[in-house]
Amino acid sequence: MAQKPGIPKGTRDFSPEEVAKRNYIISVIRNQFELFGFRPIETPSFENSSTLMGKYGEEGDRLIFKILNSGDFLKKVDDKLYAEKDSVKLTGKISEKALRYDLTVPFARYVVQHQNEIDFPFKRYQIQPVWRADRPQKGRFREFYQCDADVVGSGSLWQEVEFVQLYDTVFTALGLRGVTIKMNNRKILSGIAEVIGAKDKLIDFTVALDKLDKIGEEGVKKEMQEKGIAPEAIAKVQPLFEFNGDTTEKLDRLATLLQTSEEGTKGVEELRFICGSITGTGLQSAILDLDVTLARGLNYYTGAIFEVSAPGVAMGSIGGGGRYDDLTGIFGLQGISGVGISFGLDRIYLVLEELGLFPETVTATSRVLFINFGEEEAFYSIKALQMLRKQGIKAELYPDNAKMKKQMQYADKRGIPFTVLVGEEEMQKEHYTLKNMQTGEQLAVSLDALIERLSGA
Amino acid sequence: MAQKPGIPKGTRDFSPEEVAKRNYIISVIRNQFELFGFRPIETPSFENSSTLMGKYGEEGDRLIFKILNSGDFLKKVDDKLYAEKDSVKLTGKISEKALRYDLTVPFARYVVQHQNEIDFPFKRYQIQPVWRADRPQKGRFREFYQCDADVVGSGSLWQEVEFVQLYDTVFTALGLRGVTIKMNNRKILSGIAEVIGAKDKLIDFTVALDKLDKIGEEGVKKEMQEKGIAPEAIAKVQPLFEFNGDTTEKLDRLATLLQTSEEGTKGVEELRFICGSITGTGLQSAILDLDVTLARGLNYYTGAIFEVSAPGVAMGSIGGGGRYDDLTGIFGLQGISGVGISFGLDRIYLVLEELGLFPETVTATSRVLFINFGEEEAFYSIKALQMLRKQGIKAELYPDNAKMKKQMQYADKRGIPFTVLVGEEEMQKEHYTLKNMQTGEQLAVSLDALIERLSGA
Numbered sequence: 001m002a003q004k005p006g007i008p009k010g011t012r013d014f015s016p017e018e019v020a021k022r023n024y025i026i027s028v029i030r031n032q033f034e035l036f037g038f039r040p041i042e043t044p045s046f047e048n049s050s051t052l053m054g055k056y057g058e059e060g061d062r063l064i065f066k067i068l069n070s071g072d073f074l075k076k077v078d079d080k081l082y083a084e085k086d087s088v089k090l091t092g093k094i095s096e097k098a099l100r101y102d103l104t105v106p107f108a109r110y111v112v113q114h115q116n117e118i119d120f121p122f123k124r125y126q127i128q129p130v131w132r133a134d135r136p137q138k139g140r141f142r143e144f145y146q147c148d149a150d151v152v153g154s155g156s157l158w159q160e161v162e163f164v165q166l167y168d169t170v171f172t173a174l175g176l177r178g179v180t181i182k183m184n185n186r187k188i189l190s191g192i193a194e195v196i197g198a199k200d201k202l203i204d205f206t207v208a209l210d211k212l213d214k215i216g217e218e219g220v221k222k223e224m225q226e227k228g229i230a231p232e233a234i235a236k237v238q239p240l241f242e243f244n245g246d247t248t249e250k251l252d253r254l255a256t257l258l259q260t261s262e263e264g265t266k267g268v269e270e271l272r273f274i275c276g277s278i279t280g281t282g283l284q285s286a287i288l289d290l291d292v293t294l295a296r297g298l299n300y301y302t303g304a305i306f307e308v309s310a311p312g313v314a315m316g317s318i319g320g321g322g323r324y325d326d327l328t329g330i331f332g333l334q335g336i337s338g339v340g341i342s343f344g345l346d347r348i349y350l351v352l353e354e355l356g357l358f359p360e361t362v363t364a365t366s367r368v369l370f371i372n373f374g375e376e377e378a379f380y381s382i383k384a385l386q387m388l389r390k391q392g393i394k395a396e397l398y399p400d401n402a403k404m405k406k407q408m409q410y411a412d413k414r415g416i417p418f419t420v421l422v423g424e425e426e427m428q429k430e431h432y433t434l435k436n437m438q439t440g441e442q443l444a445v446s447l448d449a450l451i452e453r454l455s456g457a
Numbered sequence: 458m459a460q461k462p463g464i465p466k467g468t469r470d471f472s473p474e475e476v477a478k479r480n481y482i483i484s485v486i487r488n489q490f491e492l493f494g495f496r497p498i499e500t501p502s503f504e505n506s507s508t509l510m511g512k513y514g515e516e517g518d519r520l521i522f523k524i525l526n527s528g529d530f531l532k533k534v535d536d537k538l539y540a541e542k543d544s545v546k547l548t549g550k551i552s553e554k555a556l557r558y559d560l561t562v563p564f565a566r567y568v569v570q571h572q573n574e575i576d577f578p579f580k581r582y583q584i585q586p587v588w589r590a591d592r593p594q595k596g597r598f599r600e601f602y603q604c605d606a607d608v609v610g611s612g613s614l615w616q617e618v619e620f621v622q623l624y625d626t627v628f629t630a631l632g633l634r635g636v637t638i639k640m641n642n643r644k645i646l647s648g649i650a651e652v653i654g655a656k657d658k659l660i661d662f663t664v665a666l667d668k669l670d671k672i673g674e675e676g677v678k679k680e681m682q683e684k685g686i687a688p689e690a691i692a693k694v695q696p697l698f699e700f701n702g703d704t705t706e707k708l709d710r711l712a713t714l715l716q717t718s719e720e721g722t723k724g725v726e727e728l729r730f731i732c733g734s735i736t737g738t739g740l741q742s743a744i745l746d747l748d749v750t751l752a753r754g755l756n757y758y759t760g761a762i763f764e765v766s767a768p769g770v771a772m773g774s775i776g777g778g779g780r781y782d783d784l785t786g787i788f789g790l791q792g793i794s795g796v797g798i799s800f801g802l803d804r805i806y807l808v809l810e811e812l813g814l815f816p817e818t819v820t821a822t823s824r825v826l827f828i829n830f831g832e833e834e835a836f837y838s839i840k841a842l843q844m845l846r847k848q849g850i851k852a853e854l855y856p857d858n859a860k861m862k863k864q865m866q867y868a869d870k871r872g873i874p875f876t877v878l879v880g881e882e883e884m885q886k887e888h889y890t891l892k893n894m895q896t897g898e899q900l901a902v903s904l905d906a907l908i909e910r911l912s913g914a
Contacts, residue, residue: 005508005570005788008554011501013567015574016581019497035846037823037853040476044468044600045502045556045586046522051462065503068523068552070590074544085539087531095525097465099502110470113462117472119870121856124473129502133527143501156856158835165843281840331462366494378615383738386622389492396494399578399613413576 010134010142017363022145022349024362025174026127029147029343032170036162038125038149043106045129046097053098055105055330063132065142066095099131103148104327104340111152112331120153120336139346150340152327157270159339160304160323161277167308167319167341168286174348175357177285178311179318184294185271186301186322188254191264192240192292195257196233203299205229209240210295217241240292247275250290270303300324306341310351318347367454368418368434369411370397371404377422384420384432384447393454411437418454467591467599474820479602479806481819482631483584486604486800489627493619495582495606500563502586503554510555512562512787520589523552556588560605561784561797568609569788577610577793596803607797609784614727616796617761617780618734624765624776624798625743631805632814634742635768636775641751642728643758643779645711648721649697649749652714653690660756662686666697667752674698697749704732707747727760757781763798767808775804822851824911825875825891826868829855834879841877841889841904850911868894875911 007013014022030040046067053061073094074082081089100106103126111118127147136142149166151159164181171179189209193202204227208220215223220241224234239257243250251272258264271290278288286308294305296317303323310318321341328336352358368388370381381397388395398407411419421433421442431444434453445453464470471479487497503524510518530551531539538546557563560583568575584604593599606623608616621638628636646666650659661684665677672680677698681691696714700707708729715721728747735745743765751762753774760780767775778798785793809815825845827838838854845852855864868876878890878899888901891910902910 005566006505007501007508007566007570008503008505011503013501013571014499015571016496016498019499023497032846035849035851037851039473039822040480041473042471042476044464044470045588046465046468046600048463048465051464062527065527066525067556068525068548070519070522072544074542074547077542079542082542085531085534085536087529090531091525099524109462109464113464114470114472119867121867123853131502143503151856154856156829158829158839158854158856161839162854165839169846277836277839280836281843365496372613372615379734379737382615382618382622382734386738389489389626392492394492394494396580397615397619399608399611399615410576410578 008142010136010140012141012143016365020363021352021358022345024358025345025348025352026145026147028173029170030125030127032166032173033125033149035169036123036149036166038123041107041110041124041126042128043100043103043110043126046099047106047109049092049096049098051109052101052105056101060101063134064101065099065131065133066091067097067099069094069096100128101132102130103128103146103342104150105330107148107150108327109331111336112328112333115333121151122153123149123151125149139350141346145345147343147345148340149342150327150338152336152338155337157273157304158277160270160274161281163306163321163339163341164274164278164286164288165281165283167306168283170343171286171308172284174352175359176310176348176351176355178287179285180287180289180309180311182289182291182294182307182309183271183274184291184305185267185303186305187263187267187270187303188258188292189267189295191258191261191267192237194261194264196229196236198229198233201227201229206295209237209293212241212293243292247271247279247288247290250292251275254292274304296320296322302326304339310347313351313354315347315351316344318344318351320344363415364394365414366394366396366416368393368395368420369407369414369416370395370420370422371407372398372401373421373423374401377427380427381420381422384422384450387447388451388454391451391455393451395454408437420450465599467593467597469598469600473822477820478809478815479802481815482802482805482809483602483604485630486627487582487584489623489630490582490606492626493580493606493623495580498564498567498581498583499585500557500560500567500583503556504563504566506549506553506555508566509558509562513558517558520591521558522556522588522590523548524554524556526551526553557585558589559587560585560603560799561607562787564605564607565784566788568793569785569790572790578608579610580606580608582606596807598803602802604800604802605797606799607795609793609795612794614730614761615734617727617731618738620763620778620796620798621731621735621743621745622738622740624763625740627800628743628765629741631809632816633767633805633808633812635744636742637744637746637766637768639746639748639751639764639766640728640731641748641762642724643760643762644720644724644727645715645749646724646752648715648718648724649694651718651721653686653693655686655690658684658686663752666694666750669698669750700749704728704736704745704747707749708732711749731761753777753779759783761796767804770808770811772804772808773801775801775808777801820872822871823853823873824850825852825877826864826871826873827852827854827877827879828861828864829858830878830880831858834884837884838877838879841879841907844904845908845911848908848912850908852911865894877907 077093129145131143167181189206193199193205198205208223212220221234255268301322302325305322307317308319323339325337327338372378385395419435432450433444435442534550586602588600624638646663650656650662655662665680669677678691712725758779759782762779764774765776780796782794784795829835842852876892889907890901892899
């Protein structure tokens with residue numbers, strides 16, 4: 001009996017229109033990546049489990065999709081262990097491979113494995129799907145693409161400057177003008193924790209601060225208190241809640257606040273360099289903003305932290321990144337600094353859709369359909385199609401000699417703007433009747449004129 | 458302790474050069490697909506196991522990668538069944554999803570699931586990876602890309618004609634001139650089996666005939682005999698071993714041989730139509746050849762069968778396809794005829810590499826590297842970089858103020874053809890010193906002149 005077809009929850013089929021729009025975004029990002037000197041790599045969809053497990057915390061381990069060993073996977077499983085019927089213990093015995101969870105750990109693995117072939121600093125980009133066994137919900141999928149660009153092997157702050165420019169040029173090129181690039185620095189957060197005397201509570205402190213947008217000033221203070229941060233310490237944080245002005249003003253105030261902290265002062269200097277350089281070169285349409293509450297992935301980042309939000313749309317961040325000082329250490333290559341950013345393809349898609357920013361040409365289907373009136377006419381058409389395609393014109397022949405109405409409906413539904421009608425008269429005169437599907441206008445033209453008319457926008 | 462990094466056998470990391478070359482092949486194929494009116498779809502990397510299992514035969518089922526259920530996957534497993542410790546039985550209980558094995562079954566599932574959104578005839582292409590737990594060996598991988606174009610919903614032979622032209626234009630565009638497109642028809646094979654009185658032995662007969670290239674005439678005859686095909690029947694096949702001449706001559710001889718078989722005669726007519734149309738329209742560089750021994754995927758195809766081989770290289774087929782009359786029946790949509798072809802990306806890659814056919818520009822890295830002499834100079838350079846990138850010139854700044862020799866070596870190793878040196882004098886005069894890395898020639902130029910010189914080929 002035939003099955004009713006479906007796909008696993010959290011996964012998606014993409015229609016021709018959706019693929020075209022996604023490919024448009026990817027091509028804009030890829031183009032800018034390459035203009036900035038980044039080069040593509042690709043890694044396998046699955047890695048050895050040992051490469052991935054333990055790299056994303058306990059929750060991450062749970063969300064990694066494991067692949068069952070091939071063949072008789074129970075053969076080598078010890079009877080005693082098997083009898084325990086313990087999923088966690090059994091997993092390690094019957095599954096040695098897992099689908100990648102992100103592109104960063106595979107990248108670190110790649111750098112270490114290929115270190116002798118790589119010319120550092122290595123600027124790579126990677127656009128591939130990743131998989132997470134997360135609970136599917138609106139905008140969260142079990143299979144989705146990540147678009148990452150990273151540089152490893154240089155601690156230079158020019159990378160941070162260039163990444164801000166990269167965000168600016170990509171979003172400007174996508175027509176999404178006025179994105180806000182929020183920036184912070186792990187050293188600033190450490191410095192604040194230090195000067196208020198809560199250095200040992202850095203994570204609790206920043207996790208609370210990060211929620212300012214959501215729970216407000218009082219909420220943040222309450223959470224800090226609950227986490228055991230002293231009232232005097234919380235009082236000292238007060239300036240951060242009234243943190244207005246342009247980046248220079250903010251940096252000046254931070255410099256004063258953090259003058260007793262070496263690390264904090266270093267963070268201010270780094271941000272001053274980045275903001276100053278960006279002010280000097282200018283941005284096309286993005287706005288750079290200093291946000292001391294930004295903490296995103298704090299366990300990970302050691303320097304700059306970035307996050308990008310779209311203008312005028314209620315949507316989480318559409319990009320983010322930062323500097324991490326020891327990416328490759330987990331695979332035995334120490335002291336290689338890295339910095340990277342990523343683009344949120346699915347969210348960018350939703351934003352462009354909502355704001356109507358996809359160019360119409362992106363989903364352009366065939367420009368012309370040749371109506372099929374029979375064998376001889378179709379043969380005459382096929383010869384013309386060859387010429388059109390050589391000129392780069394997307395063109396097709398309706399394959400069957402169906403009723404004219406049906407063929408015209410097909411062109412209509414597909415959004416094909418022109419049809420060509422070839423009958424006995426056309427073949428005799430070596431002409432083509434070109435019909436504009438929108439206006440209904442018909443015109444008898446030569447092959448050259450046909451090419452010319454269909455080539456135009 | 459740090460792990461020694463590696464990847465699962467049968468999978469590959471792709472370096473920047475390899476990704477660039479692969480993307481070049483894919484972009485040529487995709488461009489031609491779209492010129493012919495095909496539109497892209499994408500399906501999830503994993504499907505419900507029920508969608509895939511039982512569609513590729515017993516061997517196929519074994520080669521499908523199964524994904525372990527998330528969470529406590531043993532919880533719902535019956536104790537009695539568990540105690541059997543039977544891998545095959547347990548698989549169905551602990552794994553509900555599997556990585557796709559090819560693009561054809563997911564496509565069939567897609568067509569049935571989305572039949573109400575699709576305007577038939579539906580011309581789709583799909584370029585995505587597939588996974589098979591096959592024994593890895595030279596040129597055979599556990600993760601590899603398939604590039605398929607199919608039309609469903611039309612029995613018109615014009616599709617076959619267009620697919621031959623599509624092969625021709627793709628390989629011509631790739632610079633691989635003179636590929637041989639071998640064509641046969643399932644109906645011809647059935648017809649031959651019928652007229653020699655071995656209709657019940659069609660599969661044995663065609664499998665043996667398919668080996669003519671490898672085991673020769675005597676080998677084929679011997680195998681037919683072993684499979685129980687009568688000597689008189691084998692004698693009747695004799696004309697197929699002396700099957701020379703152009704397609705018209707071959708078709709005439711086939712017509713005579715098969716005149717008593719209705720199906721065989723239909724096959725001859727179909728081939729006559731396709732070959733005649735191709736002769737009429739011409740091919741750019743490919744050669745169309747009729748090969749009655751071609752049987753590829755016989756259980757599957759019902760009409761035309763295609764296979765493409767590269768000229769002057771010892772390599773299996775670099776493409777293949779055919780017509781199948783009931784693609785979607787397994788998912789409950791009957792009577793939808795389909796025809797499709799695929800391109801063998803990995804083999805095409807090897808052929809282009811061996812014949813030196815990749816254009817040099819494909820792996821072009823940055824066109825220019827700005828040498829970093831310090832903070833002020835770097836800032837001056839960053840502003841120029843912005844202008845260059847706006848003009849579409851791939852350009853980068855060496856991030857650190859390292860020794861000049863080191864920076865120059867980086868440009869050399871990366872194959873970057875130009876460097877720019879910016880010192881005090883250049884900044885004062887608003888100039889840039891452009892160095893040709895091949896000739897060593899240095900030239901002081903304005904920004905406009907810099908852009909002009911770097912834009913050229």
